[in-house]
Amino acid sequence: MFWQQSYVGDALLNDLLSEAASSAEDSVDPDSLHGCGLIVQWATGDPACHWIHQKVFDVISTPQAWPADLDIDAVVAGRARLSPEQALWLYDHASMHDLGRWSTAMANRMLDECGIPNVSSNIRSYVIDRNINYTNVCSANCTFCAFKRDLGDHDAYTLSTQQLHKKIQELVDIGGTQILLQGGMHPELPIDFYEDMLRGIKARFPQVHIHGFSPPEVVEFVAVFDLEGFPKTNPGKGHTLPADVWHAKLRVILKRLQAAGLDSLPGGGGEIFAPHVRKRIGLGKATGDQWLAVMTAAHELGMFTSATMMFGHIEGVMDRIDHMHRIRQAQDHAIASKLPGRYVSFIAWPFQRENTPLGKLPEWDLSQDIPFPGDELALGRPADMAGRRLRSSGATDYLRTQAISRLFLDNIHSIGSSWVTMGPKIGQLALFYGATDMGSVMMEENVVSAAGTTYCLSEPVICRLIRNAGFTPAQRDNRYHIIRIQDGADSPDLKIQDWSTQRVKKLHQQSGESQAADEPVRGIELNVLNANPSATDVP
Numbered sequence: 001m002f003w004q005q006s007y008v009g010d011a012l013l014n015d016l017l018s019e020a021a022s023s024a025e026d027s028v029d030p031d032s033l034h035g036c037g038l039i040v041q042w043a044t045g046d047p048a049c050h051w052i053h054q055k056v057f058d059v060i061s062t063p064q065a066w067p068a069d070l071d072i073d074a075v076v077a078g079r080a081r082l083s084p085e086q087a088l089w090l091y092d093h094a095s096m097h098d099l100g101r102w103s104t105a106m107a108n109r110m111l112d113e114c115g116i117p118n119v120s121s122n123i124r125s126y127v128i129d130r131n132i133n134y135t136n137v138c139s140a141n142c143t144f145c146a147f148k149r150d151l152g153d154h155d156a157y158t159l160s161t162q163q164l165h166k167k168i169q170e171l172v173d174i175g176g177t178q179i180l181l182q183g184g185m186h187p188e189l190p191i192d193f194y195e196d197m198l199r200g201i202k203a204r205f206p207q208v209h210i211h212g213f214s215p216p217e218v219v220e221f222v223a224v225f226d227l228e229g230f231p232k233t234n235p236g237k238g239h240t241l242p243a244d245v246w247h248a249k250l251r252v253i254l255k256r257l258q259a260a261g262l263d264s265l266p267g268g269g270g271e272i273f274a275p276h277v278r279k280r281i282g283l284g285k286a287t288g289d290q291w292l293a294v295m296t297a298a299h300e301l302g303m304f305t306s307a308t309m310m311f312g313h314i315e316g317v318m319d320r321i322d323h324m325h326r327i328r329q330a331q332d333h334a335i336a337s338k339l340p341g342r343y344v345s346f347i348a349w350p351f352q353r354e355n356t357p358l359g360k361l362p363e364w365d366l367s368q369d370i371p372f373p374g375d376e377l378a379l380g381r382p383a384d385m386a387g388r389r390l391r392s393s394g395a396t397d398y399l400r401t402q403a404i405s406r407l408f409l410d411n412i413h414s415i416g417s418s419w420v421t422m423g424p425k426i427g428q429l430a431l432f433y434g435a436t437d438m439g440s441v442m443m444e445e446n447v448v449s450a451a452g453t454t455y456c457l458s459e460p461v462i463c464r465l466i467r468n469a470g471f472t473p474a475q476r477d478n479r480y481h482i483i484r485i486q487d488g489a490d491s492p493d494l495k496i497q498d499w500s501t502q503r504v505k506k507l508h509q510q511s512g513e514s515q516a517a518d519e520p521v522r523g524i525e526l527n528v529l530n531a532n533p534s535a536t537d538v539p
Contacts, residue, residue: 075407076106078113082408087321091404096396103403103434107415111436114413118482124431124471125414125480126438126462129178129211130171134159134197138184139220139235139284148184158186161200168205174459178478180440181212182268185220185285187235191227191256198261209478210261214268215294219286221253222246236284250297258301264478265298267306267347273326274319276377280387281313281358288323292330299334299341304479307343307412311401312350312393313358314386316378320348320401324408331411344480345437346409347416348401350393364389395426399433406434414480419465424457428465437476438462461502463493 067089074080082090090099108121135158138148149156159167168179179201194213201210213221223238230249233240241249254262272278273288286294295305307327311320324346331343353359364372372391376383393401398418406415417435419427427438441459457465463486466473473486473493486492496502 072102075410076102076109078106078109078410081410084318084321084325087324087404087408088318090407091317091321091400096399099400099403099407100432103406104432106410107406107434107436110410110413116481118474118485119480122472123474123482123485124436124438124466124469125474125476125482126459126466127178127440127476127478128171128174128176128459129180129440130167130176131180131182131440132159132164132167133183134164134181135183135186135189137186139187151188158183158189161197164197164201165204168201168208172205172208174441175475176441177207177483178209178211180266181210182214182266183217185217185235187220187224191221191225191253194221194257195260198257202261210263211266211478212262212264213257214266215291216269216282216286218250218253218265218294219290222249225249225253227252239287239290247293247297250294251300254294254297254301254303258303262303264303265295265305267295267308267343267345270308270323271310272315272319273323274315274378276386277315277319277374288326292326295343296330296333296339299339299343302340304341304344306345306347308346309348309405310351311348312397313353313390314361314374314388316372316375318378319374321404321408322378324405328409328411331409335411343412344478345414345416346405346412347418347439348398348405349418349421350398351390352421353390353392358390361388361390364391366391395422395429398422398426399430402430402435403433419457424461424465428469431466431469431471437480438466438473458492458502460492460496463491464496467493 067086070082070086070089071080072090075082094102111119111121111123135156136149137151137156137158171179198210198212201208219238220235222241223233224235226232227249230245230252231241238246269282269286270291271282271285273291275288278285278288295307298305309320309323327343327346333339334342351358373383373386373389374391377386402415402417409415414437415434416437416439417427417430419430419438422430431438441457441462463473467486473491475483475486477483486494488494
């Protein structure tokens with residue numbers, strides 16, 4: 001059976017199905033049509049489905065009023081920029097096929113023109129690192145988080161030096177080059193704790209790149225660190241400091257951490273910058289302006305950073321685009337000011353609702369013939385239900401959003417695929433929607449896993465996903481410089497004889513219980529692929 005797919009609205013799909021039931025020569029078999037968000041699939045061999053095929057084709061081939069000022073070919077070629085309004089129009093009206101084609105073409109051009117040795121449009125990269133959450137104690141009250149614990153909770157933890165070094169040694173043993181070091185916003189750890197942690201890592205593992213401390217953590221450092229010559233505040237109250245004092249203290253903290261061994265800053269905690277969204281989902285957390293200020297200060301000190309976005313909750317699509325726009329403007333500033341540091345990547349992922357307070361909100365009924373409240377509020381219109389309904393993001397919404405990010409963020413090198421939240425197959429498909437990087441081999445993940453998402457992939461599987469998509473896999477470092485192009489017989493995926501050995505992996509999740517430094521790392525078994533795979537089920 002040959003399957004095809006097109007982008008149509010859910011309400012339209014329901015209307016077509018109802019009409020087909022009475023109009024087609026044969027009755028419609030519901031099992032022959034598979035809706036997945038806004039993706040409708042049909043089997044061309046079924047007469048009823050053929051009728052749907054024609055109706056859907058009539059809809060998607062009806063031209064929309066293309067904006068007169070939008071030259072998409074110029075955007076893809078780098079001669080023009082998308083405005084926020086044009087980006088919104090593309091999200092609303094462009095077909096999945098066109099978004100994939102345009103974003104891939106732009107991604108390929110940017111790789112070919114980037115000037116990084118051994119990087120070209122046939123390469124798709126990945127990194128071997130470990131996500132180490134050094135503490136789960138946090139003073140913020142983010143409604144989307146299932147990871148945070150309060151001081152005194154029975155499962156609260158802060159890693160010892162021995163536990164931390166054991167995790168890094170395990171990374172080094174498999175050829176890892178980087179750690180992603182993040183934690184909750186701990187209200188009582190002094191700056192000496194962080195400096196000692198960084199120095200200890202660099203003393204034992206000088207070759208390991210420390211990609212650490214997201215902007216919300218740094219904002220909390222400004223609030224609670226007791227530094228000579230600077231006032232401190234209660235947790236979450238750093239904004240009460242005078243602006244000049246806040247920025248001066250921020251710079252001193254970053255310089256001290258950098259001197260102790262911090263190499264770069266991750267973009268965690270970006271969520272959505274728009275205040276009307278952020279104040280509802282991130283109580284006690286850095287504002288969008290503070291997040292951007294931390295990154296600018298890091299760029300001034302020569303650090304390279306990433307940027308992130310978490311979407312698919314209460315926000316409107318224009319809120320997502322506004323988020324991207326503010327990052328693009330910040331990168332423009334870094335480039336124009338010739339700052340020694342820049343943003344090097346952007347990664348967006350959908351909100352994972354399980355086990356979170358925000359996830360308890362009712363899902364928006366997409367069959368209603370009224371706009372989603374978040375979209376209305378994002379466009380400056382009154383919306384009584386804004387913040388009280390979720391619009392979860394599925395595969396199609398994720399891919400559309402990622403494609404828009406590639407087309408819009410024309411000054412950022414890499415767009416990352418979020419297979420950790422979307423799964424390996426959608427992560428692979430993302431390589432045809434603007435992504436040029438598959439992210440990390442996931443030895444450990446605690447924050448997303450706490451909300452119920454626990455995908456885990458080995459290096460051979462990631463390489464095979466990339467290769468089966470038609471690209472050459474390449475291991476990279478934090479700056480997206482190539483460490484090794486996997487094009488020989490000794491490539492991780494090409495050495496595998498029995499792919500069933502790659503089906504079950506251990507993804508370590510940190511426990512709040514005490515753990516001896518020499519105790520085997522605990523993990524949970526995860527079925528990454530189908531339990532009974534056919535030849536086409538393996539990546």
